[in-house]
Amino acid sequence: MRSGLKLLSTLLVAVTLVAGPVAVGVALAQEPMQAGQNPTGQDPTADAVNEELLFKHESTIRGVVSIPDKRAGNLIQPQGREYRAFHERWLPWIAAVVILGMIVVLAAFLLIKGRMKSPRSAEKIKRYNVLERFTHWMTAACFIVLALSGLNYIFGKRLLMPLIGPDAFGTASQLAKYSHVYLAWPFMLGILLMLALWVKDNIPNRVDWAWLKAGGGVLGGHAHAGRFNAGQKVIFWMVIGFGLAMGFTGIALLFPFTLAGIHGMQLMQVVHASIGALFIAGIILHIYTGTVGIEGSFAAMGKGEVDLAWARAHHDLWVEEQQAKAAGGAHLGHPQPAE
Amino acid sequence: MARMKFLCDADRCIECNACVTACKNEHEVPWGINRRRVVTLNDGRPGERSVSMACMHCTDAPCAAVCPVNCFYTTADAVVLHSKDICIGCGYCFYACPFGAPQYPRIGNFGSRGKMDKCTYCTGGPEPDFSVAEYEKYGSNRLAEGKLPLCAEMCSTKSLLAGDGEMIAAIYKQRVIKRGYGSGAWGWKTAYRETVTI
Numbered sequence A: 001m002r003s004g005l006k007l008l009s010t011l012l013v014a015v016t017l018v019a020g021p022v023a024v025g026v027a028l029a030q031e032p033m034q035a036g037q038n039p040t041g042q043d044p045t046a047d048a049v050n051e052e053l054l055f056k057h058e059s060t061i062r063g064v065v066s067i068p069d070k071r072a073g074n075l076i077q078p079q080g081r082e083y084r085a086f087h088e089r090w091l092p093w094i095a096a097v098v099i100l101g102m103i104v105v106l107a108a109f110l111l112i113k114g115r116m117k118s119p120r121s122a123e124k125i126k127r128y129n130v131l132e133r134f135t136h137w138m139t140a141a142c143f144i145v146l147a148l149s150g151l152n153y154i155f156g157k158r159l160l161m162p163l164i165g166p167d168a169f170g171t172a173s174q175l176a177k178y179s180h181v182y183l184a185w186p187f188m189l190g191i192l193l194m195l196a197l198w199v200k201d202n203i204p205n206r207v208d209w210a211w212l213k214a215g216g217g218v219l220g221g222h223a224h225a226g227r228f229n230a231g232q233k234v235i236f237w238m239v240i241g242f243g244l245a246m247g248f249t250g251i252a253l254l255f256p257f258t259l260a261g262i263h264g265m266q267l268m269q270v271v272h273a274s275i276g277a278l279f280i281a282g283i284i285l286h287i288y289t290g291t292v293g294i295e296g297s298f299a300a301m302g303k304g305e306v307d308l309a310w311a312r313a314h315h316d317l318w319v320e321e322q323q324a325k326a327a328g329g330a331h332l333g334h335p336q337p338a339e
Numbered sequence B: 001m002a003r004m005k006f007l008c009d010a011d012r013c014i015e016c017n018a019c020v021t022a023c024k025n026e027h028e029v030p031w032g033i034n035r036r037r038v039v040t041l042n043d044g045r046p047g048e049r050s051v052s053m054a055c056m057h058c059t060d061a062p063c064a065a066v067c068p069v070n071c072f073y074t075t076a077d078a079v080v081l082h083s084k085d086i087c088i089g090c091g092y093c094f095y096a097c098p099f100g101a102p103q104y105p106r107i108g109n110f111g112s113r114g115k116m117d118k119c120t121y122c123t124g125g126p127e128p129d130f131s132v133a134e135y136e137k138y139g140s141n142r143l144a145e146g147k148l149p150l151c152a153e154m155c156s157t158k159s160l161l162a163g164d165g166e167m168i169a170a171i172y173k174q175r176v177i178k179r180g181y182g183s184g185a186w187g188w189k190t191a192y193r194e195t196v197t198i
């Protein structure tokens, strides 16, 4: 069977070789050609593809290639210019304004209002268990490295490169890149763990509305709140939403062209960078409230337990609930004061 | 100094892929990477044309602008080159390039795409001319030998032209006037913000 095919194709080749030149010879003999004149008398470019016309119908000029990489069939894709304009003209400003803006606002707030004071007592109440604290700090550590290495993509060549020179900067950026793409995985795991651990305490409810209307204690006295107040819930949902968005677009960037084509990749990059900037600003706010902003709050994630009076002031409903549980027999690990 | 450009006369290109092969061989380009390719438009339909395309060595090159480690530089002949020692393989230059020129040793992978590779206009790289390091990273350096890119030299129909922009534009213009038609200098508007007016 196979040898039969081979014979047939050999025959075909032989026939073409003999007949081809004869046919061409005939054609040449019939019409002697002159310069500037074409043999058919028609305009050979009458329906030839033309760059300007193609661009009128489509934004990308596409064709076919005979090499395995089919993406190479995109001949001209001028959208790269828009991507470039965003990445070089807008992105550094957006990121700088959002991040520095947040820092300036918080510094001004601290100067004007000072730290938020809270009552103190001798009693402690457990707030976060070991798994919760592990999840928080793993995700936080990854986030800081991701944020710094991410910012290096935008600002490194503008700020760091002139200081340390291109070679050292290249090496540092390579390291930053590896830390970005490897720490992305524990970060994404952390986001999923946070979702599992804390979603039940973060469902918005009527208390949140009252808390927000009361100005969350920022502008006046303390409002009622459960385990998490409305402000914390906003941070939680921001972390989950932005975290998933960063994970999705980040994975698309890690495995280029598996999820999207060239324009999709450009979009993924734009979204990843823009949300990244907002995310960093949001986390700066979170770090502020967790440390200097509100006295006594750091202990919650630091030691895992907080001052009971602090808890009553900030999360009164949660304290009541915990104490009711303890009274009902559940052991809280700390002696509870009699009401 | 010359302002080096490529011009592909699509009315002459016969899609033989000799330029693609010549380039791969001359520079021993790694597997999976094609610094030059031939794209056929309207394949099998009336008005079919093929265009040989590689890096166009753009004016104000987008790849150089978006690179987060600034590893690109432009030679005195206006050839756009980059340093593989500094490149971190982030892929941004591919997103920015209007011609899909940058290539990576590994396409669908996790973490490292490897160092970007693209057409050098047969001009080597930042290493010393004719050094082993230059050849291994970037391929041969024909410009330093006083020669033009091999793809254009090999082109059997002289469809692909390489050389000083004004000179190749003049050759193309002459052709168009003589034969009475021409589908234009593909990519020139995008790469150089100008085209060949006839």
Ligand code: HEM
Pocket: A087, A091, A143, A146, A147, A149, A150, A151, A153, A154, A177, A180, A181, A184, A185, A187, A188, A243, A246, A247, A248, A249, A250, A251, A253, A254, A269, A272, A273, A276, A277, A279, A280, B068, B089, B090, B091
């Ligand atoms: C969640 C998992 C994440 C993944 C998988 C991921 C992955 C990536 C990838 C692949 C890139 C492209 C650069 C390269 O390949 O060298 C990138 C860029 C970047 N990432 Fe992430 N990333 C993640 C999370 C984050 C987070 C949490 C931040 C900051 C808060 C961040 C900020 C950035 C920034 C600012 C850039 C540079 C964007 C640009 O230059 O336009 N990323 N990321």
Ligand code: SF4
Pocket: B054, B055, B056, B057, B058, B061, B062, B063, B064, B080, B096, B097, B098, B099, B100, B101, B102, B118, B191
């Ligand atoms: S064709 Fe692409 S890789 Fe070449 S200079 Fe222009 S943008 Fe850069």
Ligand code: SF4
Pocket: B063, B066, B067, B068, B069, B070, B071, B082, B086, B087, B088, B089, B090, B091, B092, B093, B094, B102, B115, B116
């Ligand atoms: S892949 Fe390399 S050359 Fe291209 S933008 Fe990234 S660092 Fe620059």
